[in-house]
Amino acid sequence: MPRFSVIIPCFKVQGFLRECLDSVLEQSYRDIEVIAVDDRSPDGCGAILDEYAARDPRVTVLHLPENVGLGRARNAGMPHATGDFLFFLDSDDTLTPGALRAMADRLDETGDPDVLVFDYARTYWWGGTRRNALAHLLADMGEGTFTAAGRPEILDLLMVVWNKVYRREFVTENGFEFPPGYYEDTPWTFPVLLSAGRIATLDRICLNYRQRRQGNILSTTSRKHFDIHDQYERVFAFVGARPELAVWRPWLHRKMGEHCLDILAKPDRLPPADRAEFFRLTTRMFRRHRPEGTSVTGELRLLEGGYPAYLLKRGAGRAARELGRRALPVSRAAAGRLGQGWSALHARRPLDPHLVVYSAFSHQGVLGDPAAVYRKAREIAPHLRGVWVVAGEEEAADPALLPEGVEHVLLDSTRYREITARATYFVNNVNWPGTLVKRPGSVHIHTHQGTPLKYMGADLRDKPGARHGLDVPQMLRRADRWDHSLVANRHSELVWERAYPCHFASARTGSPRNDVLVGAGPAECAAARDRLGIPPGNTVVLYAPTRREYRRGGHVDRLDLARFAEDLGPGHTLVVRLHPSLATGPARGLGLADLHRRGVLRDATDEPHVETVLLASDVLVTDYSALMFDYACLDRPIVVHADDWAAYSASRGTYFDITAEPPGPVSRSYRELAGLLVSGGWRDAESARLRAAFRERFCTYDDGRAAERVVRTLLLGESMPSAAGRARVPGPAAGHDLLASS
Incomplete structure (x- = not known):
């Protein structure tokens, strides 16, 4: 008996069918059967299915004598299923790699629930x-596990059949089946979830839901959308026949009204001549199933009047929105003029010589180099008033991003305009908004975000994929406001002056955020490990990949993380940190979040302070991430995994070949990488030699006093010994020029 019975109904999908079948049959988890139902498809689907069945005994094909529709095609496949769990997969969708293994593991963890819902x-x-x-x-x-009654928010998810697997005996015992019609998922998913005694979830993207340019039946203009009424009648009949489910009637009544109004609100769903009829049928059903004593609120009140009243109310809303859209440019212009006037008013006042404005990572909070400068200024120059700019209330409310007691203003607020109009010093690791006007006498300090390996700034002009969505001329106009560009090494100094052809001075200060790495001792490292939950005595392998410009979205799975963690063996902890630009995308849902939940590895992507992650690790495995330059300050082993170096360097552009001048061993396949980590080659004498040469080149000015150097020389105008034994770094009062200028 297989674990999964994958039922795939097929109709006019010959262009997508092979990709769908391959995504199932090529899964690493093979305890499955595939029941493919040819719903009398007029194209080549039947022949494709027969071809797959001939070469894979796990595939059974049913050729229906007539077209019956999606729901009844699924029903036709169910009697042939012998697996523990049923999985209904649409034939134009695909499974993600490792999806079935993740489902099987989660089912084992939760003791075979009635339903498993996945992402x-x-x-x-x-x-x-x-x-x-x-x-x-x-x-x-x-x-x-839980029930819908215990966690009703599970019903807020998209109510479709294909984002779940179902225990076959549970389905059989309850006699669940699909009705004919356009919205056949509705009378399946509601009864199934309301009846399930045990539901579990899997926080992992297991399925790619294809959004076809044409061909989505629910996006076509047709009277078939009237089917929604019959399907909800089936749902109400199911609940009405089961007294224990009566408590759900108010919820279903509201859901039904919202669903129908949603169809009616979309101009491309119903023919114009049929919209009034659809509204009347909806209101009739809404009144008929309204539970006694239930109040109608919000948009559902539109269903209490006639169709003319609906049009009037809906039309008034549309008119208001249209007026808002038309007025928006005027409003923005007026707001802009008001803001400029407010700024101009304060610009007449003298600059405050003790006011420093900070921002980091597009106003995310107290982070990175600006945070290190801010903390050092509070320590050695408490008379300087530091104010942080944050993007919104969410960032301001997060103590990890904005600690208690830190003065801050919200971007584009009146207070922001007042502060930025009078500040003398500006410290940022990205460009300030274009609306910020640099006053004469103000000093802009740009910290950057590390040492550059990949092309930046003006160098991206010849890399259209890498600069997609980036306005290089505008970026350079904003960079024209810089007075000082912080550098940690001579390489960065040369690159920034080439990539940003603007009038600034290169400040050989070192990277302030790396001070904590240079000066860290056992106590700091132990605290970092404790924060990440690292077992005592474990060797910590940090995997920190960067984004790829040759793939839309930036994420490419380079490693099987579960296999990597297993191959490292006992006594090792694998910590993964994705590039910040991938933190909120689908990358973490493709297994990383689930592996973290199961304790296979630690996902440190959300740790706001990257220094904590670096301090907690014993070795860094990266590809082309700038983190390697910071990590070198710790003088700990680094392994470069460069299996796609040719593609990466061609698409993004790089300033040197990291595989020819690496900070440690280079692997070009998973076999090589695993061999390095298992054999101990990552920390041999050759690794130490490569690291020493790399440190000499790229950690030149990182001596643990970078933040102090910025505060004393650039904010206070004092002099102090420069990094790497240079004679002195003059402050602004001594020429406004730190050893080199562009």
Whole structure:
């Protein structure tokens, strides 16, 4: 008896069918059977299915004598299923690698629940990918099982059949089946979830939900959308026949009204001549099933009047929105003029010589180099007033991003304009908004975000893929405001002056955020390990990949993380930190979050302070991430995994060949990488030699006093010994020039 019976109904999908079948049959988890149902498809689907069945005994093909529709095609496959769990997969969708293994493991963990709900991502015909916006609900449900009554928010997820697997005996005992019609998922998913005694969730993207440019039946203009009424009648009949489910009637009544209004609100769903009829049928059903004593609130009140009243109210809303759209440019212009006037008013006042404005990572909070400068200024120059700019209330409310007692202003607020109009010093690791006007006498200090390996700034002009969506001329106009560009090494100094052809002075200060790495002792490292939950005595392998410009969305799975963690063996902890630009995308849903939950590895992507992650590790495995330059300050082993170096360097552009001048061993395949880590080659004499040469080149000015050097020389105008034994670094009062200028 197989673990999964995958039922795949097929109709007019010959262009997508092979990809769908391959995604199932090539899974590493092979305890499955595939029941493919040819729903009398007029194209080549039947022949494709027969071809796969001939070469894979796990595939059974049913050729239906007539077209019966998606729901009844699924029903036709169910009597042939022998697996523990049923999985209904649409024939134009695909499974993600490792999906079935993750499902099987989760089912084992939770003791074979009635239903397992997993995550999905929408994949668009033009190449984009978007994760389910409510994915967080899957993680919020906890480790065990539950019922819909205990966790009703599970019903807020997209009510479709294909983001779940179902215990076959549970389905058989309850006699669940699909009705004919357009919205056949509705009378399946509601009864199944309301009846299930044990539901579990899997916070992992297991399915790619294809968003076809054409061909999605629910996006076509047709009277078939009237089917929604019959399907909800089936749901109400199911609940009405089971007194224990009566408590759900108010919820279903509201859901039905919202669903029908959603169809009616979409102009491309119903023919114009049929919209009034659809409204009348909806209101009739809404009144008929309204539970006694239930109040109608919000948009559902539209269903209490006639169709003319609906049009009037809906039309008034549309008119208001249209007026808002038309007025928006005027409003923005007026707001802009008001803001400029407010700034101009304060610009008449003298600059405050003690006011320093900070920002980091597009106003995310007290992070990175600016944070290190801020903390050092509070220590040695408490008379300087530091104010942070944050993007919004969410960032301001997070103590990890904005500690208690830190003065801050919200971006584009009146207070922001007042502060930025009068500040003398500005410290940032990205460019300030274009609306910020640099006053004469103000000093802009740009810290950057590390040592550059990949092309930046003006060098991206010849890399159209890498600069997609980036306005290089505008970026350079904003960089024209820089007075000082911090550098940690001579390489960075030369690159920044080439990549940003602007009038600034290169300040050979070192990277302030690396001070904590240079000066860290056993206590700091132990605290970092404790924060990440690292078992005492374990060797910590940090894997920190960067994004790829040759793939839309930036994420490419280079390693099987579960295999890597297993191959490292006992006594090792694998910590993974994705590039910040991938933190909120689908990358973490493709197994990383689930592996973290199961304790296979630690996902440190959300740790706001990267220094903590670096301090906790014993060895860094990266590809082309700038983190390697910071990590070198710790003088700990680094392994470069460069299996796609040719593609990466061609698409993004790099300033030197990291595989020819590496900070440690280089692997070009997983076999080589695993061999290095298992054999101990990552910390041999050759590794130490390469690291020493790399440190000499790229850690030149990182001596643990970078933040102090910035505060004393650039904010206070004092002099102090420069890094690497140079004579002195003059401050602004001594020429406004730190050893080199562009």
